[in-house]
Amino acid sequence: MAKTGPKQPKKKAVASVSARKGTQKPIALHFWPTPNGLKISIMLEECRLPYELHPVNINKGDQFKPEFLAISPNNRMPAIVDPDGPGGKPVSIFESGAILQYLGRKTGKFYPSGRAGIEVDQWLFWQMAHLGPTLGQVHHFRNYSQTKVPYAIERFMNEADRLYGVMDKRLADRDFLAGLYSIADMAAWPWARGYEKRGLDIEAFPHVRAWLSRVGARPGVMRGGKVGEDLREPDYDLGKDLAAHKILFGQKARK
Numbered sequence: 001m002a003k004t005g006p007k008q009p010k011k012k013a014v015a016s017v018s019a020r021k022g023t024q025k026p027i028a029l030h031f032w033p034t035p036n037g038l039k040i041s042i043m044l045e046e047c048r049l050p051y052e053l054h055p056v057n058i059n060k061g062d063q064f065k066p067e068f069l070a071i072s073p074n075n076r077m078p079a080i081v082d083p084d085g086p087g088g089k090p091v092s093i094f095e096s097g098a099i100l101q102y103l104g105r106k107t108g109k110f111y112p113s114g115r116a117g118i119e120v121d122q123w124l125f126w127q128m129a130h131l132g133p134t135l136g137q138v139h140h141f142r143n144y145s146q147t148k149v150p151y152a153i154e155r156f157m158n159e160a161d162r163l164y165g166v167m168d169k170r171l172a173d174r175d176f177l178a179g180l181y182s183i184a185d186m187a188a189w190p191w192a193r194g195y196e197k198r199g200l201d202i203e204a205f206p207h208v209r210a211w212l213s214r215v216g217a218r219p220g221v222m223r224g225g226k227v228g229e230d231l232r233e234p235d236y237d238l239g240k241d242l243a244a245h246k247i248l249f250g251q252k253a254r255k
């Protein structure tokens, strides 16, 4: 928790319409436009919470700046600072699942309590522990690794296929992962929509495909899913940015 409100990295823009209209103090969203970052811009847009975007260019090493590490010690975005946290005091939060739960509790939206909340937790943690990390590894070994390792590609693509299968079965008789639309869908959607880049055949998963369209048609998801599009150069390809590879893929405890 930030006691006095941590120093913020340079501000880029006020992203939400509600931030300009409302009287609430905006939440600082430390962000780069990747699936994990977009989970939070989507939730903020869905809740119409005012927020300011603080770009963290992870390809250039912004995640190692001391002021960012003060709020996100794992040097990963997203992170937020809510000036109006519990007890009216500022609070900082890292880990996208924890942020989604916090915003759900704060607003009373998309994160029910009781039995329904248990459903949400299971699918939220499933995304955090399985879908996100596995698709991340698929992307890494297929698109970023300079050495093609067939075993790693096959291993993670098989696992991704299995996970899409789990999701497809789950969505066969309900519209959303936890029944009602929730933070679990917001966590899974930005990852699941990238099936093409990861070489997955969506035709094999018709219920996932229908859910991708259902979630993607929500105005809040449309707004939140586009946040930060202008931050990267239009033709940027991390697969070819070897300087970024050094920053992102060579990390160890001691420098």
Ligand SMILES: N[C@@H](CCC(=O)N[C@@H](CS)C(=O)NCC(=O)O)C(=O)O
Residues within 6 Å of the ligand: 034, 035, 036, 037, 058, 063, 075, 076, 077, 078, 094, 095, 096, 097, 247, 248
């Ligand atoms: N479990 C974390 C994962 C966050 C994460 O991996 N963020 C990546 C971008 S998608 C990042 O900030 N990488 C910076 C780095 O690797 O140094 C969450 O869900 O918040």
